[in-house]
Amino acid sequence: MKNYNFKKYNKKIYNKWIYYKYFNSNYNKDKKSYSLLLPPPNITGDLHIGHILNFTILDIYARIKRMKGYNVCWIPGTDHASIATVIKVLKELRKNGINVNNISKKQLKTFLFNWSIKYNKIIIDQLKSIGCSCDWDKFQFTLDKKNYNSVIKVFIYLYKKGLIYKKDRIINWDIVAKTTISDEEVIYKKQINYLYYIKYFTEDKKNFLVIATTRPETIFGDTAICINPKDKRYINFINKKVLVPIVNRLIPIITDKSVNINIGTGCLKITPAHSKKDFKIYKKNKKKIKIINIFNDDGTLNVNYKHYKGEDRFIVRKKIYKKLKKLGYLIKKEKIINKIGYSERSNTIIENKLSLQWYLKMKRFIKPTLKIIKRIKIFPKKKYINLFYKWIKNLKDWNISRQLIWGHKIPIYYYKKNVIIATSYKNAIKEIKKKYKKKIKKYDLKRDNNVLDTWFSSWILPIAVLNGINKKNNLFFNYYYPINLLVTGYDILFFWVLRMIMFSSFYIKKEPFKNIYFTGIARDNNKKKLSKSLGNYKNLYYLLNKYGADGVRIGILNNNYENDFIFNENLCLKGRNFINKIWNSFKVINKIKNLKTKYNKIKIEYRLIIKWFENLLNYNLYKLNFLLKNYKIYKSLIFIQKFFKNKFCSIYLEVIKHNKNYINNIIKKKTLDFYYILLKILHPYIPFITEYIWNIFKTKNNNNITISSLPKIKFFNKKIIKKFNYTFTFIKKLKKINLLKKNKKIFIYIKKNNFYKFRKDIYIPLLYKLSYIKEIRIKKKIINKSKYLFFCYKQHKFFLLKKYILLNKKIDNPKYIYKKINFYKNYLLNINNKLKNKKFILLAPKDVIMLEKKKKKDIEMKIFNLKKSLLN
RNA sequence: GGGUGGUUAGCUCAGUAGGUUUAGAGCGUUUGCCUUACAAGCAAAAGGUCACUAGUUCGAAUCUAGUACCACCCA
Numbered sequence A: 001m002k003n004y005n006f007k008k009y010n011k012k013i014y015n016k017w018i019y020y021k022y023f024n025s026n027y028n029k030d031k032k033s034y035s036l037l038l039p040p041p042n043i044t045g046d047l048h049i050g051h052i053l054n055f056t057i058l059d060i061y062a063r064i065k066r067m068k069g070y071n072v073c074w075i076p077g078t079d080h081a082s083i084a085t086v087i088k089v090l091k092e093l094r095k096n097g098i099n100v101n102n103i104s105k106k107q108l109k110t111f112l113f114n115w116s117i118k119y120n121k122i123i124i125d126q127l128k129s130i131g132c133s134c135d136w137d138k139f140q141f142t143l144d145k146k147n148y149n150s151v152i153k154v155f156i157y158l159y160k161k162g163l164i165y166k167k168d169r170i171i172n173w174d175i176v177a178k179t180t181i182s183d184e185e186v187i188y189k190k191q192i193n194y195l196y197y198i199k200y201f202t203e204d205k206k207n208f209l210v211i212a213t214t215r216p217e218t219i220f221g222d223t224a225i226c227i228n229p230k231d232k233r234y235i236n237f238i239n240k241k242v243l244v245p246i247v248n249r250l251i252p253i254i255t256d257k258s259v260n261i262n263i264g265t266g267c268l269k270i271t272p273a274h275s276k277k278d279f280k281i282y283k284k285n286k287k288k289i290k291i292i293n294i295f296n297d298d299g300t301l302n303v304n305y306k307h308y309k310g311e312d313r314f315i316v317r318k319k320i321y322k323k324l325k326k327l328g329y330l331i332k333k334e335k336i337i338n339k340i341g342y343s344e345r346s347n348t349i350i351e352n353k354l355s356l357q358w359y360l361k362m363k364r365f366i367k368p369t370l371k372i373i374k375r376i377k378i379f380p381k382k383k384y385i386n387l388f389y390k391w392i393k394n395l396k397d398w399n400i401s402r403q404l405i406w407g408h409k410i411p412i413y414y415y416k417k418n419v420i421i422a423t424s425y426k427n428a429i430k431e432i433k434k435k436y437k438k439k440i441k442k443y444d445l446k447r448d449n450n451v452l453d454t455w456f457s458s459w460i461l462p463i464a465v466l467n468g469i470n471k472k473n474n475l476f477f478n479y480y481y482p483i484n485l486l487v488t489g490y491d492i493l494f495f496w497v498l499r500m501i502m503f504s505s506f507y508i509k510k511e512p513f514k515n516i517y518f519t520g521i522a523r524d525n526n527k528k529k530l531s532k533s534l535g536n537y538k539n540l541y542y543l544l545n546k547y548g549a550d551g552v553r554i555g556i557l558n559n560n561y562e563n564d565f566i567f568n569e570n571l572c573l574k575g576r577n578f579i580n581k582i583w584n585s586f587k588v589i590n591k592i593k594n595l596k597t598k599y600n601k602i603k604i605e606y607r608l609i610i611k612w613f614e615n616l617l618n619y620n621l622y623k624l625n626f627l628l629k630n631y632k633i634y635k636s637l638i639f640i641q642k643f644f645k646n647k648f649c650s651i652y653l654e655v656i657k658h659n660k661n662y663i664n665n666i667i668k669k670k671t672l673d674f675y676y677i678l679l680k681i682l683h684p685y686i687p688f689i690t691e692y693i694w695n696i697f698k699t700k701n702n703n704n705i706t707i708s709s710l711p712k713i714k715f716f717n718k719k720i721i722k723k724f725n726y727t728f729t730f731i732k733k734l735k736k737i738n739l740l741k742k743n744k745k746i747f748i749y750i751k752k753n754n755f756y757k758f759r760k761d762i763y764i765p766l767l768y769k770l771s772y773i774k775e776i777r778i779k780k781k782i783i784n785k786s787k788y789l790f791f792c793y794k795q796h797k798f799f800l801l802k803k804y805i806l807l808n809k810k811i812d813n814p815k816y817i818y819k820k821i822n823f824y825k826n827y828l829l830n831i832n833n834k835l836k837n838k839k840f841i842l843l844a845p846k847d848v849i850m851l852e853k854k855k856k857k858d859i860e861m862k863i864f865n866l867k868k869s870l871l872n
Numbered sequence B: 001g002g003g004u005g006g007u008u009a010g011c012u013c014a015g016u017a018g019g020u021u022u023a024g025a026g027c028g029u030u031u032g033c034c035u036u037a038c039a040a041g042c043a044a045a046a047g048g049u050c051a052c053u054a055g056u057u058c059g060a061a062u063c064u065a066g067u068a069c070c071a072c073c074c075a
Helices: A006-019 A049-067 A082-095 A105-129 A145-160 A216-221 A232-237 A276-284 A313-327 A363-373 A381-393 A425-436 A454-458 A475-480 A490-507 A540-557 A569-594 A604-629 A633-657 A665-682 A687-697 A718-737 A752-761 A764-770 A814-836 A838-843 A846-871
Strands: A033-037 A071-075 A164-174 A179-181 A186-201 A208-213 A224-227 A241-243 A250-255 A267-270 A330-343 A351-360 A377-379 A412-415 A418-421 A483-489 A513-519 A746-751 A773-779 A788-793 A796-801
Touching: A006 A105, A006 A540, A006 A687, A033 A049, A033 A475, A049 A071, A049 A483, A049 A513, A049 A540, A082 A105, A082 A454, A105 A540, A145 A164, A145 A418, A145 A454, A145 A490, A164 A276, A164 A330, A186 A216, A186 A241, A186 A313, A208 A216, A208 A267, A216 A313, A224 A276, A267 A276, A313 A330, A363 A381, A363 A490, A377 A381, A381 A490, A412 A425, A418 A425, A454 A490, A483 A490, A490 A513, A540 A569, A540 A633, A540 A687, A569 A633, A569 A665, A569 A687, A604 A633, A604 A665, A604 A718, A604 A764, A633 A665, A633 A764, A665 A687, A718 A752, A718 A764, A746 A752, A752 A773, A764 A773, A814 A838, A814 A846
Parallel strands: A033 A071, A033 A483, A224 A250, A377 A513, A483 A513, A746 A773
Antiparallel strands: A164 A179, A164 A351, A186 A208, A186 A330, A224 A267, A241 A250, A412 A418, A746 A796, A788 A796
C-alpha cells in the first residue's frame, strides 16, 4: 500500500473503540477522574474550523489522560440555540417556497423538531469522524427532558430568591425572528446615512425649531422636544409647545442636561418608545409626556395615518422625506457616517422597542464570582484574566426572556391577577388550590408565553450535565465535578464562560472548571472570520475526504491558536504529508520487524546511534510533558513533528536502514521499542493511523493503543546528547561548505596534532556514516596548499581536495564574501567595545565575559576564513 | 470616545523571569538529486540595523515612556 487508506480504515477503527467501550466512564472510587466538557455546538449547521480546533484539543487531553490511567469522562452534547435555529429553519422554509406567515406555531415547532433531529445526527457523525473520544452514552441535548427540568428548577430557585423580575424597558428587537435579543448580540456597523433637518413650528406657527434626525419616520412617535437648559439659543422656547409636522400633534419642549449642545441643532426629538436615551428622559418627565409605540413586530408601522400603516419602516422613511419636502418642513438632507446596530442572528437593523421582559438581577452574583474565579487556571494566562474582571464590574441585569417557541418555557402561570410559579400546569393548579382554596381547570390558567434565552440553559451546563441540579450532590456529580478542562474560543468568554462561573459560584459555591483554555478565532488569508456567508468556509466532510481525519487534525493544530490564526486548506495538505511520512516510516520498521536476526556483534555506529536516540527520546519526553502541562499544545505538536521527522527519520532511520545484514536482535528490539513509544506520543494527536499501525504490530495481544499507557520518562544524560549534537552540526557545516560531486566519497586531511583532540569531540564512525567523508587522513604537513580548500569548524581545521568538490557559485562569489566580512566586522566592533568597557569587565558575570571572548575568537576566525577563501 | 493585543526574513509566526542565539522555525523562492521507506520526498542555499525615538543598564529584539501604523472588543 502506498499511502494510509483513511477512507477504508478510520470508520472501522472508531467503531472498534466504541464496541469495546473504551470511552465510557463510570464512577470508580479506585481511579482518579478526569472530566471534560464539550462546548455544545449549535444545531444550526455543520461544525466549523473553530469547533474542530477546540474539540481536537479536548480530544488530545482526553486521550493523554486516558493513557495516563485516569478515568476520563468526556460528555458530549448539542445546543438548541433558540433564536439562531429559528432563523435557520425559517430561511430553509422560505427557500422551499413556503409562506412563513401562514404557518401555525404547532407546525413550526414540528419543523424545528425535525431540524434538531437531523442536525444532531450530522454533528454527532462529524464529531466521530474527527475522532473525538466522547462517552456517547452520556450525550445530551439542551432541550432534552433532563436539561429541561434542570433549567426550570434553576429558574424557580432564582425566582424564589427574588432575583427574577418583570419590567418595561427599551430592548433590542429583531424584526425577522420577532424576539428581543441581548445587547451582546447587537453588532454595530459603520454606514453612510442621512441627517434630515426638519422644522417644528410653534402653536401660532410664527416661530420654529429645527431638529436634526436620522430617522424621520419616527415623528409619529414624538412626544416632546428636548433641549439643554444651558443652551442660550432656545431659552425662549422652554415650556412652550410645538407641532409635530404632518400629524400636527402638540408636544411640549422640555430640558435635560444629557442633551449635547453640539450635536445636530442641539434640539432632540423625544420618541420614548423607540430609543434608550429618550426613554430615560421620559422617565424623568413622566407627568409631562406620553409614550407612543409606532411599530409592529415585523418593523412595519402601526400608525393610523393614511398610507403609512403596514408599510416597512424604510419605505416610510422615503415617503416621509418626500412629504416633508413637499410641505416645506424640510430644510436640508446631510450625508453622515454613523454606526447602526444589526442583529447578529438575522443581520437586520435592530429596532429599539419598549417592551415588558423578564430580567435577572446580576448584582448578587458578583461577590461569589470574584471569590471563586481565582481558583480557576486560565490559559493563556495574561490575556484573559483582566477581561474577566472588567466584564464583572460592568454587569447589567440580564434580559432572559425571548418571544420564541423554541426553547425552555418560562414556568410562570397567571390566574386572573395572580402569578403562580410551578413546574407544570398540574402543579400550578395544585398550588392555587393550596393558596386560594379554589378549584380551577387548565383553561382558567394562562401560561407566560416567553421562552428563556439560550444562554440560560448554557450557564448551568457544568452542573446540569452531571445531573447536579435534579439530584444535588449525587455520587456521580461529586466524582467528576469540578470539570477538569474546558477548551473554547475567547469570543464566548462573556456569553458563556463567565456566566457559567457566576452560576456555579452562586449556586454551589464551587468553580465549574479547574482549567480553561481559550483559543483564538480562525480567519482566512485576508484576516476575515471564516463564515458561510463570506464563502471562505470549507465543509468539514470535504476536508475529511481529501486529507483524512488525522491530516485535518494536524492541519488545524499547526497554527498558533493562542491568538487569532489564519487557516487555509494548505495546512491540511501539510498535515496529510506528515501522515504520509509516518506511513513510510512504518514500512521501514515493518521490514526490520520481519527480519530474521541473531545475536551477533553490533557495529560501533549502530551502538552509538542507539545510545544517542535513547537519551534524546527520554529528554524529549520530559520536554513534551512540560509543554503539555502548561497547555502549550501548539508547540507540543511542532516539537513532536520535528523530533519524528528530523531526528528519528532523518538520522536514526538513515543510519539503521541500510545494510540489513548488520541488524541483529538488539538493534531490532531497540528500534521497535523506540517506534512504539513514538506511536504512543503521537496517538493523542493523530489517533487513527497510530491505532492502525499499532494493530498490525500487536495482532496477538488484543490491546489497542488507545488504552495503552504512555511511556514513563527514563534517565537521560544531557552531556551525551550535547556531544552527539556537536557531531551532527559538524556534519551539517561540512555539507554546507560545498556541494559534493555526484555519489563520490572523499578524504579530508587533518594535521596530526589536531586529530587527537578532534577524535575526542566528534563521533567519527557517525561522521563516516552520515557525511560524504570516506576517511580522515592524518598529515604532518600540508604541501601545495592551493590544491586544497581550507575548512574550519570551532577549533578544528581541515583540508579538502578541491578537485572532488563542486563549488557553490553564490557562496564563492567575492561580493557575497565581502558582504559577510563586513557584517562580521561590525559585529566584532560591538564585542570589542564591550570588552574594552571597564565597567563591563567589573560588573558582568565571569561566564558572560568568557562567552564574549569566545565569540570574539570565533568571529575573528570566521573573518580570517573568509579572507582566505578570497585568496583562493 | 474608552479598552486590549500586536509590529522580528517575501508570507505566517517562535523567542528567554535582559547575557548559552554569533536572532530561530515552517511556508514560499533558488540550487542539486528519481538514492530499494517516502518526489505528498531528500540534501542544501539565499533572505533580518527585531516599526521608530528616547530612557534604565556594564549589556536591550527582550524592561520603561512616547510616536506611528494594524487588529479586535466595548459605548
